[in-house]
Amino acid sequence: MSNPFETDLDRNPANYQPLSPLTHLERAALVFPDHTAMIHGTLRRSYRAFFARCKQLASALADEGIGRGSTVSVMLSNTPAMLEVHHAVPMTGAVLHALNTRLDATILAFQLDHADCKVLIVDREFSELVRNALAQAKVKPLVIDYDDPDFPEDAPFAKGPCIGTRDYEEFLAGGSEDFERRAPVDEWDSISLNYTSGTTGNPKGVVYHHRGAALMGYANIIASGMARHPVYLWTLPMFHCNGWCFPWTLAVLGGTHVCLRWVRAKAMYDAIADHRVTHLCGAPIVMSTLINAPDAEKRDFSHTVSFNTAAAPPPESVLSQMADAGFEVVHLYGLTETYGPAVVNEWKAAWDELDPAARTRMKARQGVRYPALEDLSVRDPETMQPVPSDGETIGEVMFRGNIVMKGYLKNPDASAEAFAGGWFHSGDLGVMHPDGYIQLKDRSKDIIISGGENISSIEVEDALYKHPAIQSCAVVARPDEKWGETPCAFVELKPGAALSADEVIAHCRSLLARFKCPRTVVFQAVPKTSTGKIQKYILRQQAREGL
Amino acid sequence: MSNPFETDLDRNPANYQPLSPLTHLERAALVFPDHTAMIHGTLRRSYRAFFARCKQLASALADEGIGRGSTVSVMLSNTPAMLEVHHAVPMTGAVLHALNTRLDATILAFQLDHADCKVLIVDREFSELVRNALAQAKVKPLVIDYDDPDFPEDAPFAKGPCIGTRDYEEFLAGGSEDFERRAPVDEWDSISLNYTSGTTGNPKGVVYHHRGAALMGYANIIASGMARHPVYLWTLPMFHCNGWCFPWTLAVLGGTHVCLRWVRAKAMYDAIADHRVTHLCGAPIVMSTLINAPDAEKRDFSHTVSFNTAAAPPPESVLSQMADAGFEVVHLYGLTETYGPAVVNEWKAAWDELDPAARTRMKARQGVRYPALEDLSVRDPETMQPVPSDGETIGEVMFRGNIVMKGYLKNPDASAEAFAGGWFHSGDLGVMHPDGYIQLKDRSKDIIISGGENISSIEVEDALYKHPAIQSCAVVARPDEKWGETPCAFVELKPGAALSADEVIAHCRSLLARFKCPRTVVFQAVPKTSTGKIQKYILRQQAREGL
Known part of the structure; x- marks a missing residue:
């Protein structure tokens, strides 16, 4: 009929x-x-x-x-x-x-x-x-x-x-x-x-x-809480997922783009104070640059500035310093394949009442699907079944919706693999919490398997970041005859700080199960991509080929 | 290739x-x-x-x-x-x-x-x-x-x-x-x-x-300037264009619906004060109800409440009284065929500096296309050419985009007529101002043709509304042997006010060209639809069949 x-x-x-x-x-x-x-x-x-x-x-x-x-x-x-x-x-x-x-x-x-x-x-x-x-x-x-x-x-x-x-x-x-x-x-x-x-x-x-x-024009506005005529400072490279689509988004609200050739503290503070910037985006390194700027480069401003960050969960110390400096940090997560951010840590007013450490734990979770994403799930990539929402069972983070790429150019095999089973496979490992928020546990290749136990390198890095002398760090697997792999920590200290490998390990043992603590600690600058992502593959190679 | x-x-x-x-x-x-x-x-x-x-x-x-x-x-x-x-x-x-x-x-x-x-x-x-x-x-x-x-x-x-x-x-x-x-x-x-x-x-x-x-879920948010967790009072009937799609819109921001069986002043003020309502929508009659409420039914509230109105341009006196009462009025325009509002009077900060009468003139314009509407135009329905943007040349208001209906159910002829030439024909007459804002001049059937001159009934009504004793009014064509048609005004006075027909006509002559002034003035209640639209067809019949 x-x-x-x-x-x-x-x-x-x-x-x-x-x-x-x-x-x-x-x-x-x-x-x-x-x-x-x-x-x-x-x-x-x-x-x-x-x-x-x-x-x-x-x-x-x-x-x-x-x-x-x-x-x-x-x-x-x-x-x-x-x-x-x-x-x-x-x-x-x-x-x-x-x-x-x-x-x-x-x-x-x-x-x-x-x-x-x-x-x-x-x-x-x-x-x-x-x-x-x-x-x-x-x-x-x-x-x-x-x-x-x-x-x-x-x-x-x-x-x-x-x-x-x-x-x-x-x-x-x-x-x-x-x-x-x-x-x-x-x-x-x-x-x-x-x-x-x-x-x-x-x-x-x-x-x-x-x-x-x-x-994304609508979704970015909603996720960032933008009102009419936002002022957006270009700290995020536009070559990175088309600047998370903000070059197009701002037109929806008649916003003002503030261009920026180099991400330097003085230029950022000047723009914020002089142009009344309302929003900016960037990797954690941009927050560090703001926080650690010499006083002479800082400027006072009276309005609240919203900072969208992604690439890594913001550490507690960074969050509190950003709040003191007048920034509200929004934690986002996504991939090139998802037009930039496709997950947002939707913050709840009730969480403001938590103690700082608990607040940071809530803020560290990647969150829930972006307004324009139709579905977000953590699944077993073999069975394609969702993992239980227990905050513990690790699966692969998968996306479905209209802000997932068309596919890879001239690469139907890679596209088919990425879309297997009707979901985009991110390659990121995570858990689903009981309240529906996801949290990354690691990229599959970043998992360290030591004595048969999985160690999340993020968890070890979180522990390291709690040490006040540590500026930046990365943990990768180091081949080990006995254990298969052991965690190897690369640590960059704050200017003027001093720390020994034993002190680093002792610090980790105060926070982590013993098997998760680094066996090796290397003090050196941590290599990062242009967008502030730590280049673990370089460190992995270093750990593999000898230190 | x-x-x-x-x-x-x-x-x-x-x-x-x-x-x-x-x-x-x-x-x-x-x-x-x-x-x-x-x-x-x-x-x-x-x-x-x-x-x-x-x-x-x-x-x-x-x-x-x-x-x-x-x-x-x-x-x-x-x-x-x-x-x-x-x-x-x-x-x-x-x-x-x-x-x-x-x-x-x-x-x-x-x-x-x-x-x-x-x-x-x-x-x-x-x-x-x-x-x-x-x-x-x-x-x-x-x-x-x-x-x-x-x-x-x-x-x-x-x-x-x-x-x-x-x-x-x-x-x-x-x-x-x-x-x-x-x-x-x-x-x-x-x-x-x-x-x-x-x-x-x-x-x-x-x-x-x-x-x-x-x-519309995204467009309503942007047009209404809604932030996270709005509180929305249901003064607009949901049977009217599905409540302009707000039953669906509010979910995007996790908003709170405040239900309301009858639109009465006390219930509205109680909801605003007790639930901190941020937004409500309605025809001008809802604004009148708020403004003219007895003091005993009014409640104090400290936040600004956004009132989206449509169906008729808000008169100056209503705007100033609404502002005094703590409401910010947003003027919208649309039709059942456009999911409710599809045009918004996007307000510019510079207009705040205008004197009240000029502000009202700016507020009376229907405005520009809604965020999710792809195109809005005023065209000659015969040639389908856009009228010049001179604020004077009258044409038919036409819409194009994804918030235009699929068509009329089981009525392909009416659908084809409505979509002739690839635009939705609203049946409303209007002008395009030089700055790209449209303004309705009349529905075609509301134009009064007197001695070969077109008279906009809206223009005459605007003049009538400037009289402090007039609560509500409508002007329609009355058949006339000599002139073809003459303007006939139906006037509802404020409680306790008194006015003669001659005084009404004299008032109009002080504001309008003589040929535009009503020849007949009838004092009676003005019939309105459930959504507050004046039922001109009843008055037109009355004017035609004898007064």
């Missing part, structure tokens, strides 16, 4: 339009044309001007044949150009590929070839590196130099040479403000490409779609 | 889930289980309990064969049962049809037959009326009585008899909390049916889908 509710009630242009973050900017330009869309050094640009420039850039790119199916790669810091490409490239129907500016030339070359880069926009901070990459790559893109007029005078690095055939401003000026956007045709159309910083093998190209990027 | 960004990157359950407001409630039950989801009289119900009851009700309905393609009709006030059906009915795959409780038995019978009602849930306040409707209807639904245990003791009407074969609580108790929802299969699946209060001919059944209702 026919269903009258599904008869003669079809999609048409009046009642169905593809979801896209491009509509967010269009609305902002209409509703808030005079509001400041971005601040960069001495530059102030309104939403009217921002939108007009994006259309010009899109028009100029389209004139070069860029459109559906082509890739525009960019090697840019958190500058106005980086904000513009986030809108202009998708307007043409093309895909934005933001390169991680800390990678080496070989990996950059691999990415440019794999992505089949047609146009490459390069900030002069990175021109030498990109020249090397292009020398190794097979593709021959149109190269456009971006010469930032607000390049700080006190920059730690000099500008490199021009390596392209066009100048960004001149190129953009050749486009038309009347450009009509060509995408998306379907909300499933691809909008961007972000390579994982895979620790083994070649990086994988994670593809996002317009639908997910549009929904 | 194949496009690698659209190859081997297809939808699968991990990366694509149908949008639905049902996921909002599921998340709220997971994240905020102990938070109060609803307050009704002495009742407090948590999100855990709310969700469990919805699943039970859905299970009980499914046991009766309710599912995809069936209709559940309800005749309910703004009670807990009304909130529950908004979630439980869609969980089964069925469509919710909320009857307007102010309609007469004949129209109710028409709707029940047209909707092919299978189950009808009836509050005992309306049982006599529904019994009459059922006597006229062809359908023979399962009738369930809802006997509200918190029916106010001071109710202006007595409860009617039980007319069904089942009791709501007993029926619900027979369902299982473990029910797994069956919908949506596709986000385009229908979720609800709302009949227009068409002034001519049979009402049309407007069909909403899960996709639009889910997106």
Whole structure:
């Protein structure tokens, strides 16, 4: 029998339009044309001007044949150009590929070839590196130099040479403000490409779609508690999951982007005090930079600033110091494959009453699904059954919903593996607490198996972080003839602090079961990625190959 | 050539889930289980309990064969049962049809037959009326009585008899909390049916889908500036565009619904003061009720309350009195066909500096597209060209986007007409201001054509409202041998006020061109619909058939 509710009630242009973050900017330009869309050094640009420039850039790119199916790669810091490409490239129907500016030339070359880069926009901070990459790559893109007029005078690095055939401003000026956007045709159309910083093998190209990027616009606002006209400081690299989609999100509320080329304490405090920044995001290293800044670089501010952090649970001492400094810390978790954050530690008012240590334990949990994520689960990857919600049984964290990637570019096998059983497999191990909050226990490869017992390296690191002299640390497995593996701790001390290996081990024994305590302690700087993630694979290799 | 960004990157359950407001409630039950989801009289119900009851009700309905393609009709006030059906009915795959409780038995019978009602849930306040409707209807639904245990003791009407074969609580108790929802299969699946209060001919059944209702969850939050845990007072009937989708919206932020059977000043002030209501919605009549309440019924409150109003631009005096009383008024506009509000008067801080009259003029404009609406335009319905943005050229207000209805149920001709040219035709006439804000000038049938000149009845009403003795008014066309039509004003005076027709006309002449001033003034109560809209068709008939 026919269903009258599904008869003669079809999609048409009046009642169905593809979801896209491009509509967010269009609305902002209409509703808030005079509001400041971005601040960069001495530059102030309104939403009217921002939108007009994006259309010009899109028009100029389209004139070069860029459109559906082509890739525009960019090697840019958190500058106005980086904000513009986030809108202009998708307007043409093309895909934005933001390169991680800390990678080496070989990996950059691999990415440019794999992505089949047609146009490459390069900030002069990175021109030498990109020249090397292009020398190794097979593709021959149109190269456009971006010469930032607000390049700080006190920059730690000099500008490199021009390596392209066009100048960004001149190129953009050749486009038309009347450009009509060509995408998306379907909300499933691809909008961007972000390579994982895979620790083994070649990086994988994670593809996002317009639908997910549009929904992140709403989800980020809700998770971050943003009100109209937020002021957002760009401490999170936009090459990292498209800056967790905030380049698109801010348009929904007519927010102001405060650009930032380098994450330094003085610039951050100046922006917060001078521009009344309401929100910023970053790895724990950014919080350390804020907290440990010399007094001369700190500024007073009277408003509360919301700091979204991810990558590692914030230690107790960091949380309390951040609170003292006027920051409210929101703990998020996600992966490149989930558009950035897809899990939020939804904080409950009742937890404010807990003692500091208990509060930190609650804050350390990754949390619950993001508003736009349809499902989050911890499952046995073999049976695909959810683990019991006991806070103890370890399983793999899995995601399902509209802010999960389309898949890996030109890698159907990896995509199929990632989506096995109808869930995205994160590769992260965790538990489900009785109240429905998840907590990471480790990445599978970070589990240390010692004498048949699983040791969570996070748990050992948490114990280490409780020591007041420890600035940064990482624990990895060290091969051991007797035990199989033993925990090996790499420890970076605070400036001026002193500590012996025995003292470190004794400290851990006061907090942990004996088998979990490090057998080896190495004092050295802990290597981190550009986004502040500790590079455990380097340490793992070090522990394996001899210390 | 194949496009690698659209190859081997297809939808699968991990990366694509149908949008639905049902996921909002599921998340709220997971994240905020102990938070109060609803307050009704002495009742407090948590999100855990709310969700469990919805699943039970859905299970009980499914046991009766309710599912995809069936209709559940309800005749309910703004009670807990009304909130529950908004979630439980869609969980089964069925469509919710909320009857307007102010309609007469004949129209109710028409709707029940047209909707092919299978189950009808009836509050005992309306049982006599529904019994009459059922006597006229062809359908023979399962009738369930809802006997509200918190029916106010001071109710202006007595409860009617039980007319069904089942009791709501007993029926619900027979369902299982473990029910797994069956919908949506596709986000385009229908979720609800709302009949227009068409002034001519049979009402049309407007069909909403899960996709639009889910997106309204985000759009309402952004337009209303809602933060986490809003407290929402139910002054807007939920049978009106599903309460502008707020029954679903509040779950996104774990908000508290404060139920309200009747819109009376004392109950509103008590709720605001006792439950710290943050938001409420309603027609201008609700604002009048608040402002004109006797002092004994008013309560002090220290927080700002946001009042979303629609249906008519708020007059200056109302705005200033509302501000004095602690309310912030947001002016919205939309239609049943647009899920309720689809246009918002986005207020700019700069406008706060204007003098009161200029502020009111800015506030009177309907505004810009809602966050989840993709496009809003004022067009010539013949040529489909946009009118110039001059604030003067009148055209038809048109909508395009994902919060426009699927169409009219079993009425493909009306749907095709409404969607002609790829835009939804509102039937409302308006202008586009240079800054992109639209303003309604009139519904086409409300234009008075006098001596070949168009007169906007809204403009004349605005002038009338400036008179301090006038409580309510409406202007319609009166047939005239000489002029074709002349404006006829129906005027309701404030209690104790006195005014002559000549004084009314003289007042208008001081503000308007002479040809726009009423030729006839009738002093009488102005008839309004249950949602506070003035019933101009009654007055038009009165003006036509003799006064």
